[in-house]
Amino acid sequence: MLDGTIEITVGEDLHRLGTGDCLALVLDRPMSCHNPTRKTARYAVVKALAFWRGVAESVARGERALLVAEDVDGIVGTVQLVLALPENQPHRAEVAKMLQD
Secondary structure (H helix, E strand, O other): OOEOEEEEEEOOEEEEEEOOOOOOOOOOOOEEEEOOOOOOOEOOOOOOHHHHHHHHHHHHOOOEEEEEEEEOOEEEEEEEEEOOOOOOOOOOOEEEEEEEO
16 A cells, blocks of 8 residues: 555455555455545555566576565565576576565
């Protein structure tokens, strides 16, 4: 949520989001959104499934490693290391993408 409040119902589950909140969804059930206030609500929709599938496939092929940092609330960061480098550099890896909360 960029600003305001929104209620998102997915199937029978109701999620109330405020500024700074984030919700990950699998769109396999009916979904509706509602602003329960008179204040404008601004939010961003990010589609990440294809990105993470590509990362998982690359990890499975041994081309990269994915490291995940977690705390009691869940994932707080990730970093990807590219391992598929030239033969004369087997000891190296390159940081490809670092995401943090």
